[in-house]
Amino acid sequence: MEYQPGVCNIGPTQQRRRLLLGVGSLALAAVFVAAVVALAWPQWSLALSVFPLYGAAMGWLQYRERFCIGFAGIGVFDVGEGTSEVVDEAALAADRKKAVKLNAKAAGIGVLGTVLVYGASVVIV
Known part of the structure; x- marks a missing residue:
């Protein structure tokens, strides 16, 4: 695997880390929503599910795209031979442009997921 500016800045090991972030965040979102329902917290508190849902989307997108927005922000890449600086x-600039796009996608997915969770709670409850 090779570093490609604006396309790929992480290898398989880093991809797995991002996937674990996504799965863990999705599990946290599910536990949070279950707690809100089980403990009869105010329905508006479901809006807070946007944070773990954003994390889940971010992890999944970084895994799928083989691209870490954090690495782009600090100007490094790691495709398997260790962390190297983008000189x-x-x-x-290409890495940071891609990072902004991925962050916007993750935010959009997190918000959409929150709207769906809230909408389902209105219908069910």
């Missing part, structure tokens, strides 16, 4: 300014 080319054009490559760094």
